[in-house]
Amino acid sequence: MKRRLLTALLLSSALVLPCAQAQAQTVAELQRQINELKALIKAQSEAQGRGGRGPLRQANARNTDAGTFPAAGRPKESAIGQPAAPGPVPHRFAIDEPETWYDALVPPAPQLLADGPNHSARPKTxxxxxxxxxxxxxxxxxxxxxxxxxxxxxxxxxxxxxxxxxxxxxxxxxxxxxxxxxxxxxxxxxxxxxxxxxxxxxxxxxxxxxxxxxxxxxxxxxxxxxxxxxxxxxxxxxxxxxxxxxxxxxxxxxxxxxxxxxxxxxxxxxxxxxxxxxxxxxxxxxxxxxxxxxxxxxxxxxxxxxxxxxxxxxxxxxxxxxxxxxxxxxxxxxxxxxxxxxxxxxxxxxxxxxxxxxxxxxxxxxxxxxxxxxxxxxxxxxxxxxxxxxxxxxxxxxxxxxxxxxxxxxxxxxxxxxxxxxxxxxxxxxxxxxxxxxxxxxxxxxxxxxxxxxxxxxxxxxxxxxxxxxxxxxxxxxxxxxxxxxxxxxxxxxxxxxxxxx
Missing domain, CATH: 2.40.160.10 (Porin)
Known part of the structure; x- marks a missing residue:
């Protein structure tokens, strides 16, 4: 969460500071905009916790790259009856939609492979x-x-x-x-x-x-x-x-x-x-x-x-x-x-x-x-x-x-x-x-x-x-x-x- 706030703060500063010089905004006005941006990000995080798309995707047999890479001894095809893993979806970035900023600017966290030793529900290769x-x-x-x-x-x-x-x-x-x-x-x-x-x-x-x-x-x-x-x-x-x-x-x-x-x-x-x-x-x-x-x-x-x-x-x-x-x-x-x-x-x-x-x-x-x-x-x-x-x-x-x-x-x-x-x-x-x-x-x-x-x-x-x-x-x-x-x-x-x- 701290990384989200820091990223949002830097981005908002880059966008807001030129406008402050042009319009001679006061320090209080700038602080108000920052507080509003923090509140918006907090509300978005709470919405994700109630069922929206979370910040880290949970690995499972259908959304990882297990069985698709020939490297590390894994087969070119996945386990029996397993459809091929979908290709990556390009992230969308919109200046007026803060919920798109994080995934666009920060690389996704590493996922657990479905054929990894710690994956309890992985299918047999x-x-x-x-x-x-x-x-x-x-x-x-x-x-x-x-x-x-x-x-x-x-x-x-x-x-x-x-x-x-x-x-x-x-x-x-x-x-x-x-x-x-x-x-x-x-x-x-x-x-x-x-x-x-x-x-x-x-x-x-x-x-x-x-x-x-x-x-x-x-x-x-x-x-x-x-x-x-x-x-x-x-x-x-x-x-x-x-x-x-x-x-x-x-x-x-x-x-x-x-x-x-x-x-x-x-x-x-x-x-x-x-x-x-x-x-x-x-x-x-x-x-x-x-x-x-x-x-x-x-x-x-x-x-x-x-x-x-x-x-x-x-x-x-x-x-x-x-x-x-x-x-x-x-x-x-x-x-x-x-x-x-x-x-x-x-x-x-x-x-x-x-x-x-x-x-x-x-x-x-x-x-x-x-x-x-x-x-x-x-x-x-x-x-x-x-x-x-x-x-x-x-x-x-x-x-x-x-x-x-x-x-x-x-x-x-x-x-x-x-x-x-x-x-x-x-x-x-x-x-x-x-x-x-x-x-x-x-x-x-x-x-x-x-x-x-x-x-x-x-x-x-x-x-x-x-x-x-x-x-x-x-x-x-x-x-x-x-x-x-x-x-x-x-x-x-x-x-x-x-x-x-x-």
Whole structure:
């Protein structure tokens, strides 16, 4: 207030003194004018206190420059749903309106930024809506017996899912992943996931992009969405289930051979009815290992060459999947809380496998690649069953013709498990799975044939929430994924995996 009076006094003196000389005003007259000016300023201040525009503007999320300046790490756009801050309004100055003098002559006081640490009601900026999580899997494999080595041209016991199954390896990182995710808008969800444990030849721990997509929701309830980018292809229930949640150590050959790596670049439409989401939410709250919300219905188009591979033709892979959970409470007290889920998936594709031409390898011809599959599961409460099967045709190396041909394929798995929620060692879940597959491995050089029969028994422990330990025994009969090795190898393995969730 003192600054206001001083400013007014100086200004009034500059305006009044020349007139006093011209009109020979007395000192008393000048004092009277000053008193009137003080009274006018006091009255104006009291009016502002009753609801007028105060001398200092209070900062809030709508009248500050938060989110409009790229400096100091702030984004160029404001928080979600926040309109851009209005531009400055030029101050008006009128000699006969003293209330305009102060704002015109004195710079405004600094405002509190809406994204400042002391602002209690500030909206979240886009980077605060993102979260970072991940998991690491340390795996060990030990041959108990079998064909860990073999002469040239004869299959050794190997798996397309675990490069650690060799005669030399002990411990390996199966996965080291970080997930950056969050809502960057009320209707836009972002998901990015790299893996830091990818092997290339005899070298390990390279970084590879796994997921990079955005979900755009078409309704306020988020029941319908479009997913754009590199993402999981909705074929096979087990393929969609995250490795972080899956009970068994690896996916089955029969289902995963349809989309090895589970991912491709494309666009997917997903729809989930409210009552289906309610069932899945209840199961997740009860600790069930779900496949992730990929919708009760999914339809998509993709390049068709699988994950991180350059598109090989001008054809698109088209995929469709539907899955539906049913509550069994109506069957009686014994079935209260039980849920059965059934569904199916299919795809049509034209695939170009890598082929050997003399001493070089390049993309070969294009082959038909088509499948249809079914799945069903009784969620373990406490006993559960799970199974999938698929049929189709795809590229496969023919050792007689010494060429890649389109051949029929089929296979699947059956799994049983039992869920124990409370024990002296924490929650644990024993399981047994049998799998079989006879068909090509299209992403291998020359699309070699796989001929798999495997029985796996294991148990997963979770002594604390951040730690999961899986111990398993496997009896394997496998053809090595190589067009230059023939026959089937056999063996018994002890396998262990420690997973750290963070």
């Amino acid at each position: 886009w980077f605060e809506r993102l979260s970072l999580r991940g998991y690491t899997q340390l795996r060990g494999n030990e041959f108990l017996s079998g064909d860990d080595t073999a002469p040239s041209g004869v299959s050794r016991l190997r798996s397309v899912h675990d490069s650690g199954i060799t005669d030399r390896n002990n411990f390996t990182f199966r996965r080291v992943r970080l997930v950056l995710q969050g809502d960057i808008h009320e209707r836009v969800f972002l998901y990015i996931q790299p893996d830091f444990a990818v092997g290339v030849g005899d070298r390990q721990h390279f970084t590879q992009l796994r997921d990079a997509y955005a979900d755009v929701f078409l309704d306020d309830e988020r029941r319908t969405k479009l997913r754009f980018g590199q993402q999981k292809v909705p074929y096979g229930w087990e393929n969609l289930q995250s490795s972080q949640n899956r009970l068994t150590l690896d996916r089955s050959d029969a289902i995963n051979s349809g989309v090895p790596g589970e991912r491709d670049i494309g666009i997917t439409f997903y729809y989930t009815p409210a009552h289906v989401q309610r069932i899945w939410d209840r199961l997740a709250k009860g600790g069930q290992k779900l496949f992730g919300n990929y919708g009760a219905l999914g339809v998509g188009i993709y390049n068709g060459q699988t994950i991180n591979r350059v598109e090989g033709n001008n054809d698109l892979m088209t995929v469709m999947m539907a899955t539906w959970p049913f509550e069994l409470d109506g069957l009686g007290e014994a079935f209260k809380g039980q849920v059965v889920e059934v569904g199916g998936s299919a795809y049509r594709n034209r695939f170009r496998p890598e082929a050997t031409f003399g001493s070089s390898t390049a993309l070969g011809n294009t082959f038909d690649d088509e499948r249809v599959g079914v799945h069903a599961m009784l969620y373990p409460q406490p006993f559960g069953l799970q199974g999938e099967w698929n049929w189709g045709r795809g590229p496969e190396f023919d050792p007689v013709a010494r060429a890649i041909l389109t051949k029929p394929l089929q296979g699947g798995y059956v799994q049983a498990m039992y869920k124990v929620d409370h024990s002296p060692v924490g929650p644990f879940m024993p399981y047994i799975r049998w799998q079989t597959y006879d068909g090509g491995w299209k992403v291998g050089t020359n699309a070699p044939r796989l001929d798999t029969d495997e029985l796996e028994l294991g148990v997963e422990f979770q002594p604390i929430k951040s730690v999961e330990l899986t111990l398993a025994y496997a009896n394997m009969k496998r053809r090595e994924a190589s067009s230059s090795r023939f026959g089937r190898a056999e063996g018994d393995l002890f396998r262990g995996q420690l997973q750290i969730n963070y």
